[in-house]
Amino acid sequence: MEELSELLLQRRRKVDALWEAGINPYPNDFKPQHTSADIVATYGSVEQLDTADVSITVAGRILARRSFGKAAFIQLQDRKGRIQLYVKKDQIGEEAFAAFDTFDIGDIVGAEGFPFRTKTGELSLHVRIIRLLVKSLHPLPEKFHGLTDVETRYRQRYVDLIVNPEAREIFVKRSRIVNLIRSFMTERDFLEVETPMMHQIPGGATARPFITHHNTLDMELYLRVAPELYLKRLVVGGLERVFEINRNFRNEGISVRHNPEFTMMEFYQAYATYEDLMDFTEELFCHIAQEILGTLDFTNQGIDISFGRPWKRLTVRDAILEYGDIEAKQLDDRDLALSYARSIGLSLPDEIGYGKLVMEIFDEVVEHKLIAPTFITAYPTEVSPLSRKNDHDPEIVDRFELIIGGREIANAFSELNDPVDQKERFLAQVAEKDKGDEEAQYMDEDYVRALEYGLPPTAGEGIGIDRLVMLLTDSPSIRDVILFPQLRKEVK
RNA sequence: GGGCACAUAGCUUAGCUGGUAGAGCAGCCGACUCUUAAUCGGCAGGUCGACGGUUCGAUCCCGUCUGUGCCCA
Secondary structure (H helix, E strand, C coil): CCCHHHHHHHHHHHHHHHHCCCCCCCCCCCCCCCCCCHHHHHHCCCCCCCCCCCCEEEEEEEEEEECCCCCCEEEEEEEEEEEEEEEEEHHHHHHHHHHHHHCCCCCEEEEEEEEEEEECCCEEEEEEEEEEEEECCCCCCCCCCCCHHHHHHCHEEEEEEHCHHHHHHHHHHHHHHHHHHHHHHHHHCCECCCCCEECCCCCCCCCCCCCEEEEECEEEEEEECCHHHHHHHHHHCCCEEEEEEEEECCCCCCCCCCEEEEEEEEEEEEECCCHHHHHHHHHHHHHHHHHHHHCEEECCCCCCEEECCCCEEEEEHHHHHHHHHHHCCHHHHHHHHHHHHHCCCCCCHHHHHHHHHHHHHHCCCCHHHCCCCEEEEEEEEHHHHCCCCCCCCCEEEEEEEECCCCCEEEEEEECCCHHHHHHHHHHHHHHHHHHCCCCCCCCCCCHHHHHHHHHHEEEEEEEHHHHHHHHHHHHCHHHHCCCCCCCCCCCC
């Protein structure tokens, strides 16, 4: 038997007392017909309320209570917001008022009454009937500061959502953003699909997978790191425009930008190029910002960001030359570039490939400096095993990443649809894996076979939903936009 | 994986060069029929994250561990 604090014991005694009095502390027979927002919508603009014959029913959690002996104000919170209730002894009756007196902050109640304005003009509900619907056994956090301890906010998100309206708003916005994306895609004739989360061969991204096991089939399975290879199989199958909004899992570190499971929207459009997708992305992002923020100009963590079009486009090479302290002939020479990389503090093996080296330099000297939306293009073929080679320069691919606020938000490319080339690229990845690169990709024979049937010329893109939500809700950490972020085991 | 910081009542927190803790809110009792961080009087609530060490004595100093945050890889 766990030891309970005085506070918790008091609440439990109240529940016991209710049972003993023949009252169920957890009834389920109350149907609220209105929300707090309904009351405001209907009566909020009416100055003189003559509504004593109106009947409103609401339900919600008691967040605050101000008692005066024979009357009290309580603040009720439901899914739409908050509304003040006025409870008066000579209105609800002696017995009901005695019961009401035992209600605690945190309890869930149902009430019936009529709207009115208090002396100070606040629209409130004048209660005729009030009932306990759920007895809460825990005291809520302090009313003024709320819950600020980040660990508790993440571990007990339900408490965070009860007492911190800002937290709730973030997740309401997140839902709206996802809905906007979904309808934007659907209106452009994209088909929403669901592809496997459990892969026999993890593919579609350079990342370490989570491994799991299927008992009946006695087979190792991997949680997907990306849906890419399955979505492109669908394009082979003739579903020329598809998208999926779902979770990816990557067995990597946790940071303010990384959660082991995170949400991506991936989409593929036949007969499009990566350049088409840059325009498409600008349109999508501007649409979302306009709907969510009402503007294309906003601030994120105190820094001004504008979605004003057109967005800057820059090759990886030009970006390094612009933001790094390095000359072109230095960057273009592998050995000189390697010594430059080491001079800025990167520790890299001697045998590192030139493409990887360039991206290491890019990540170090450029990425965090790109605040305004910027499309970075012309990625090394070596680090892009699923992208189409550039027609004029086989060392680079037709790919871009979108960087906003110093963070990668999207990744897109014209798809590699030459099965012979794809097989060679897979083999190069396998060689890297054999050399010990745990992030290198696996050979996927069936995917090559699908390409052999013919993948239409296609472009595809992945957009990080969590990071997009961070951007539009001004959240400093990915944990603020994921309802239940991953944490270590809780200590008792 | 490395570095730095933090962990005190349900919540938000104070606590000086080491002498075993103080507040606000919440709670309980009492007063109060228009408050909104309601007000007024009283009361209670703490193995100071865990385990070791130093010391006559540790919330405080040292070590290890756990959790969290930030930075780096």
